[in-house]
Amino acid sequence: MKRIAIIGSGLIGRAWAMVFARAGWTASLFDPVEGVAMGALPLIASELAALSHLGLVDDPATSTARVHATTSLEQALEGADLVQESGPEDVDAKIDIFSRLDRIAPRETILASSTSAIVASRFTEKLPGRERCLVAHPVNPPHLVPVVELCGAPWTSPETIAKARGFYESVGQVPITVRREVDGFILNRLQGALLAEAFRLVSEGYVSPQDLDHTIKNGLGLRWSFMGPFETIELNAPGGIPDYCARYTGFYKRLQASPATPDAFGEAAVAEIIKQWGQPATPERVSTRMQWRNERLSALAAHKKSQPQT
Ligand SMILES: NC(=O)c1ccc[n+]([C@@H]2O[C@H](COP(=O)([O-])OP(=O)(O)OC[C@H]3O[C@@H](n4cnc5c(N)ncnc54)[C@H](O)[C@@H]3O)[C@@H](O)[C@H]2O)c1
16 A cells, blocks of 8 residues: 655645545654644544545545554654655745655655745755655645646656656646746746736726626636636637637737736735725635635536546
8 A cells, every 4th residue: 555644734734635545545644733633633534524425535434544643754754655745835944844854754755845836946955865856736625626736856856757747646636747947836827827917907997806706717717627728729719729829819919018017916906906805804704715615626526527538
């Protein structure tokens, strides 16, 4: 049986445990804050039970039994095929954690970080085992959103990337390879471009935030849940992508001549968005909406699982 060690048992660490345990791996959780790894177990058990009602986990009790809380890094790393570091988003913390992981983990173990925005070359450069380190950036929550961005440092070996790809595929995730380090990887660069334009359009008064959301959730986003932008444009002109580009890139060139600037996220723009959004930014509201989002995502994941993939 394959083993994963999850270092940091917060939101993302717990979700990774579910991904691997439901696919038959043993998952060992570690967290330096006392009680956190142990406290994750009942949360994982209840989430797996909920997922099983939608057919997203076959046997929640058996999956839950594969997840263990440990009390030391050494114990968590024992026999691990893959480490999924999911600690704080702070470069000094990552440097410290990775130096300990590289010292303790068996030589053949792959060391992956869940970091959202710190490239691996910033926290693995000095490690003797740096060729086995990479970023494996998930989307929250990874047990419902399968894409994972794999991005090595310049010294990460191609074998490490290939083996990691195989691991994530084998547990039902959809890995993509980022071929060289870039700030924001791929997903957040795309999200950032869209958000910058959304902030600009709302703060400059072209549309309300609610109507802008409609253009995604009742427009572009409907296709995006099963097609990417290249697959989309291929079907938006009878002659496919060459025809689409011949017809429409003049228009896009014109738009790109005045792109959103950092001012899109400036103080005035943010204040305007908050005012127009009009909802209280309370933890209660956010938590209720998160629960709602996870239920919708679960139903969508179940639907996608029931459909042919291409
Ligand atoms: N939350 C998201 O939407 C999201 C999405 C993708 C990636 N990530 C990345 O995943 C990582 C974890 O994020 P999260 O949202 O789960 O945060 P979190 O705060 O929920 O969990 C972090 C956990 O790390 C533990 N920790 C603290 N110091 C540690 C150490 N030295 N070694 C190991 N663990 C330590 C904390 O006790 C905590 O339980 C971050 O790098 C984050 O950028 C987060």
